[in-house]
Amino acid sequence: MSIDVGGAYSLRAAEYVDLLGSMSSVHPSDLQLVTTWAEQVEGPLLDAGCGPGHWSGYLTDRGVDVSGVDQVAEFIGHARATYPSTRFEVGSLDALAVPASSYAGVLAWYSLIRHDPDSIQQPLSEMARVLQQGGKLLLGFFTGAVVEPFEHSVVTAYRWPPEALAGVLGSVGFELEETHTRTAARPKPRPHGAILAHLASHR
Template identity: 40%
Template sequence: MTRPVTRQLRATADAYDAVATRYAALFRDSLAGSPVDRATIAAFADSVRDAGAAGAAGAGPVADLGCGPGHLTAHLRDLGLDAFGVDLSPAMIDLAREAYPDLRFDVGDMTALPLPDGSLSGILAWYSFIHATPDDVPSYVAECARLLAPGGHLLLGFFAPETGHPVTPFDHKVTTAYRWPVDDLAAMATTVGLEEVARTLRQPAEGERFGQGRLLLRRR
């Protein structure tokens, strides 16, 4: 399942190509100072493994969609998952392949991936759709649902607005991004066959401007 890359997606890819080396250096150790984020990703990995052991989602691979320079793909591998990475930015994929030559990384559009339905046991989408317009985000969530096997898990990481506020754009350092209410994303997920397992809202750490939302979902 492929489609032409839109102008908006190409602009986002170009913006990340331009800062890829600096981005990789800045975020390579991003989990080191965030035990809450490490615990959230570990819970996702445990959920994927437990579902596989129970036969609910088989033992398929796990995709890190919007993988950037690959540090979280490698982290998923270290947690025992059969992980591979996909990113729209060719420069990011080049850096990921250089840093982790033992892992698979592909350039691709996460709204239309050339993978069979139900072929993944898990998907990590860690700040992967923050630059997508609100009208486009449902296609990201729907594609994740298509790719997951029944019982497979999806973990979303995103910027969250203040309680009660709607989807809110902001001036991200790379290109315009959006903050999403967790209730809106959870409701969107239910329309494509996903169910909520857990959610967290982490308050801004030092150097961060906004709250950080996490939503763990399971394919019904």
């Protein structure tokens, strides 16, 4: 049985917006990493799985040409109302409704944490398709020693060893640039990873 991730977020959208839908919930080192990376992207940037849109709104204010996409209509409604200068669309990361080579960068900040190992190649292939050659990808995700599911608020999420995720990225045409990890002394916040890559070839 496949999990209805969009439906699960939709049911708890207001709660999610209150808890995590602003830049005040972002870890300071993530803020620095994502901001520095986004400001170096030369061209349009897609905030893929933008949720309530706070990254998009924040980056727009920093002069980045960013648009957001998410499957949850409630998040997109909130994002449009809160960040009127930024473009937001309802859409699926598994089938992005834009032509090939549309973007210079894709930010996938914790938006692929619900994809299992059998399904994660599809959105990553889509991100490769919509990126220009050499285009930049930044992924944020939960780390762990092995790929495994765990019960997370909203719906099941997956932990990935960075090298396992880097292997999937390589299979769809990305070349790894940097990996960042952050351990956690307590169960929360959870161990975190970020991968910076660029599109080496369209497959």
